Amino acid sequence: MAQIYKIYINEVILILTESLPPKIEDYQELKVSDFDFFSFYKLISNHQSPKTFLLLTKDFKSVFNHIKRSMILIKAAGGIVSNEANKYLFIFRNGKWDLPKGKIEKGENSRVAAVREVQEECGIRIDSCRDKVCNTYHIYEMNGAMVIKKTAWYWMRAIKQKKLVPQLEEGITDARWLSAGNLMLVRQNTYPLIRDLINVIG
Template identity: 40%
Template sequence: MYKVFVNDKPLFLTNRVEKETDFQMFLLESVDIEQLIIKMFNNQVNKAFLYYPDEKAILKKMKEKIPVVKAGGGLVYNDRGEVLFIFRNGKWDLPKGGTEKGEDMEQTAMREVEEETGVKNLKVVKKLQKTYHIFKRNGQYKLKVTYWYEMKTSYTGKLLGQADEGIEKVVWLKPDDIKEVLTNSYENIKLLFEKEKAIL
């Protein structure tokens, strides 16, 4: 099962038929995906399941219905065990961004972290899960697949938010403070911390 966020509301891709309770179920094969997305953005649908019988092909089927954009991002720790956060568009987020020609996802993630925060000397520790969300650009809905990496750095220099990306603040947060900032963050960022058990 995949969890795709539409305006922070969950859209599950599943191969199991569930009895509708607090959600609506649609057939991935025949659903008008754009209409469903619009309803989710307009708060007319808060939670939805898209059913497709073949679990292995479910994401491929979704990608046939909506253009895909790939991004790379970092969950970055310093030597004190603090985590790097950025603040933009009124929410706490992790540094991430779109891939450029000739880059692999790991290179994208490291370049984006450095560009958005000024943090250097990054080292990828391990690959984390991918997250999925739908956004609108130039009048078109797109599915963003973000490849996340846990990174380490011994960098102690100045933090510089990338102004042209709308980043207002870049901070190192102690593990104890993370829970609080996640109350004003995105669902797929919270998912990352749940999965990685990074909240103590």
């Protein structure tokens, strides 16, 4: 399987890799010779519909590290949480379905931060935090500066939670348990990053 870095920029996915990934169909290939991330960012800043761009190069790790070093790095963590009914926890934040996550605080490791954020955002108790699912990278602007957010995602389990309490002060207006076969509601109104993440659910 091809090694890849996926960078999410709102509705756009930028894939950096040395060989064509399997099961990729609708994409636009970029030329390595004249690739500049900030020019690319300006080009795609008005994209309102999902779009995938592919940058094929043997030096894809170097390109990724160059992009990362040129921005402010924010570290975050979150969870894909299941319950005893094998349903999964989703939140509705700022008009879109999302997974619970948040910034890592000083002195925390990513696993501790992931559990804390899920518990705070949904008003539940996490019974177990298991293997890491993956890291994701999301680029956005904040106060005129470019930020790359690295989020560590973990599998979690929460048993016998009677009530979900969405954290309103964080813009979360709803929290729900949804079955793996009933995720169309989420897929129709979420971010490409979350859409890719829930592919591991089903």
